[in-house]
Amino acid sequence: MDGALDDQQNNMRFLGIIRHNAERLARLTGDLLALSRIELKTQEFRFAPHLVNELIAEVLDTILPIAEKKPVDLKQERAPEGTPVFCDSEALYQILSNLLDNAVKYTPAGGAIAVGVQSSPSGGMLEIFVRDSGIGIPAEDQPRLFERFYRVDKARSRELGGTGLGLAIVKHLVRAHGGEVRVESLPHHGATFFFTLPMHPPAGWPETELHPQFTPS
Ligand SMILES: Nc1ncnc2c1ncn2[C@@H]1O[C@H](COP(=O)(O)OP(=O)(O)OP(=O)(O)O)[C@@H](O)[C@H]1O
Ligand SMILES: [Mg+2]
Structure with a gap:
């Protein structure tokens, strides 16, 4: 938002980092949900x-x-x-x-x-x-x-x-x-x-x- 979008040298790399971290966060959230469901015995x-x-x-x-x-x-x-x-x-x-x-x-x-x-x-x-x-x-x-x-x-x-x-x-x-x-x-x-x-x-x-x-x- 500070202008990196128009930085032709780096914008794809920044998008890659954003995607990597979004995927990592999704995996972490999924794993935490899976664990708590099993521990609370609400997992069917x-x-x-x-x-x-x-x-x-x-x-x-x-x-x-x-x-x-x-x-x-x-x-x-x-x-x-x-x-x-x-x-x-x-x-x-x-x-x-x-x-x-x-x-x-x-x-x-x-x-x-x-x-x-x-x-x-x-x-x-x-x-x-x-x-x-x-x-x-x-x-x-x-x-x-x-x-x-x-x-x-x-x-x-x-x-x-x-x-x-x-x-x-x-x-x-x-x-x-x-x-x-x-x-x-x-x-x-x-x-x-x-x-x-x-x-x-x-x-x-x-x-x-x-x-x-x-x-x-
Ligand atoms: N096959 C393996 N060979 C060597 N070390 C292993 C192996 N499997 C697990 N480990 C070690 O055990 C740790 C815990 O494994 P675990 O799968 O719980 O976590 P992770 O792979 O680091 O992360 P996550 O599975 O949450 O993405 C790993 O960080 C690694 O140090
Ligand atoms: Mg693992």
Whole structure:
């Protein structure tokens, strides 16, 4: 408003900065709303039986262009066909996209990311993992990683545009399914995030067909 609009050298750059910050603010507001809805338990979940491979594949489709841009290699390790998961598909989408967003952000170009399901489910719970070959997380930071606003390297994270809410949201969404989330990492040797979800509906749940199609609400 002070005249930069007519500054032909810089006006596009200024618009870029405005857009970048508007997007950042929108993401932050969205994340804060998501967190408070989950914490206040006003978030409505639509739990239903799904096929785990299909849900994971749908999320990968949306992240693939971002991975290719970096570039990092992004692969799905498919579970045995027909492996069921009982979850809210939109919540699983949010969990995986937050974990994959981090994996891409914190893995240098040329690295590799894999998403899949651990081979032996126990206690009726399926364990899904997101593994990257990136910068890793120091042991002393790992216990606090899932706290809201916690970031390992403030300077680096700011550069990468993070606010530190992604993993807090992941933890709450996983817990809402009765699952747990954890991380294994060695600095400079990548990080693997694991979370568990139930495979089957609780006893007495209405009989439904498996939903092979992912339909974001
Ligand atoms: N795959 C990973 N490899 C290395 N460090 C990670 C990885 N995932 C998360 N971290 C560390 O954990 C911190 C918290 O992650 P979280 O997703 O909560 O926040 P963010 O990515 O910084 O911001 P936001 O997700 O809100 O945009 C990150 O800032 C980063 O330091
Ligand atoms: Mg994040």
